[in-house]
Every structure is written in structure tokens, then in C-alpha cells.
Amino acid sequence: MAIAVPTRPARRRLVERLRAPLSILREVARRPVGLFGLVVVGGLLALAVAAPNIADRLQGPSLAHPLGTDELGRDLLSRLIFGTRIALGVAIPAVSAALAAGLVLGAVAGYVGRWVDNVLIVVMDTLQAFPAVILALALLAVLGPSLRNVIIVIAVSFAPAYARVARALVLTTKQNQFIEAERSLGASDLRIVGIHILPNIVGSLFILLAMDIPSAITVEAGLSFLGLGVQPPTPSWGVILNDGFDRVRETPWPVLWAGLMLMLATLGFTMLGETLRDVVDPKLARIRRFRRT
Secondary structure, eight states: OOOOOOOOHHHHHHHHHHHHHHHHHHHHSSSSSHHHHHHHHHHHHHHHHSSSHHHTTTTTTGOOOOOOTTTTTTTHHHHHHHHHHHHHHHHHHHHHHHHHHHHHHHHHHHHHHHHHHHHHHHHHHHHHHOOHHHHHHHHHHHSSSSSHHHHHHHHHHHHHHHHHHHHHHHHTTTSSHHHHHHHHHHOOHHHIIIIIIIIHHHHHHHHHHHHHHHHHHHHHHHHTTTTTSSTTTTTOOOHHHHHTTTTTTTHHHHHHHHHHHHHHHHHHHHHHHHHHHHOOOOOHHHHHHHHOO
16 A cells, blocks of 8 residues: 655645744844833743742741742742732633634635624624623623632633634635635635635734733732632632732732733733734734834
8 A cells, every 4th residue: 555755845834833833933023012021921930840849848947938929828939929920821721712613613704604703793792882890790690609610701702803813814714816726726615614705814813812912911910819719728810819908008018019920921921022023914014114214
């Protein structure tokens, strides 16, 4: 039985696809704003992965409580590091689930059209009529506060935006001549969508994902601060803010450090997302530079 061996053009295309993300990251790292975002995001990811080991080392007498303690004598640095894991462990899965759901719904609405498009647009418009925080509060009032439910409500709150963007991109892409050529050759709708349309639109949605992660982190912190998200004693940044809020005048350190971590994470992901958007879409970057001048 003969085994199919990839031809040279096929190998070349595969190599180019593998090198594309690396070339994008190199281009991002050459820009100061993008480099700052990469350093911040990389540092946060490292803290989230190494949280247990770092926290154990802080029990030594020479490193005892470098950022102070909370009202129960718990080390703030350890809680902030674990809070990084909670923030990223909620934001990244929630936004990824929103992207996946929005991509499927938007692709179906944009490609099928007719009554399917009308129904999905009405549902998306209804969900987008409510601010993300208000919608999340309403859903948590029904589901109850927990880490899993926070991920679910953030995903539901963010999915309509991805669906609308995916729908618009599908409507634009399916008008191209190569789509008509594939259809005339007898290609199935599933093949056209899966092989020719989705690969052309998923890059833009991933840029939107990078831009939405700081928003998801902020929503999670806000819900946890209100007591509807992550529950104590789990050390979420929102929980730390809530615990230190009543004593902010006497001991401002818990609120100060948790607020700084929240600001740093939001700033890092925002800068990284904006730089990725400029690298992937040079036309948009030129427009932004022209407006600044």
C-alpha cells in the first residue's frame, strides 16, 4: 500500500504556517509597547504556573511577608501570586469559550443567512443590549457564585461580540472569487467553511481575544469584589480588594498591591493586543499613525 508523501509545495506551505506565529512575535518584540506587553504577560503566566513553588519558598524567615499581611496574618505576596493564577485561569478559558461559541454562531449566521441569520442576530442584539457586568450579575444571581459559574457568565457575556465580528467576516469572505470557484467545483458547504472561510477569519478573532482578556480579568475582579464571583478564602484579586477595603485608611497595602496587579495585567494585555493588531493589520497601523500626526 502506497503512502502519500507531501510534495515540496505542500511542505513549503506547512513550514510557512509554522513560521508565521514566530515572525509575528518577533515583530511584536521589536516594538517597545509590544515588548512591554510580552514581558508583562509572560511574567504573569510564569507566576500563574509557578504559584505553589514560589509560595512555599516565601515561608523562609528571610523572605517573610515582603508585601505585608492581611487581617488574618496571611502573606500578601503569596495571595497575589495565587490571585494571578485565578485571574488568568478565569479570563483565558472564558474568553476562549466565548470566541469558540461566537465563531460557530457567527459562521452559521453569515454563511447560511435567511431566517437563521435573522434569529441569531436578534438573540445577539438582545444579549448585547445589556452591559457585560450587568448581564454577568443577572446570570450569577440565577446560577450562584462559584469559579465555574464566573467562567460561564463571562463567556456568555462576551460571545455576542465575537458572533457579530465572525458573521461580518464570513459575509465578506464568502463573496470572494475563490469561494465561488470551490462551490462551482462541487465542494460541500462544510468544506468551504472549514477549509477556506474559517482560516481566513480566525486570525482577526484571536486579536480580539487578546484585547478582551483584560476586560474579562476586570469583570472577574469586580464580581469577586461584590461577593458574587470567586469565594473566600480563594485569593482572587477581587477578594483581596474586598477584604482590605474596610481597613483601607489604616492599612492600605492589600488594596494597593491588588489594585497594582490588576492595573499591570490590564495594561500588559492591552498593549500586547494593540501591537498584535498593528502587526497583523498594517493598514490599521498606518491609519493610527496618521491620526496621531
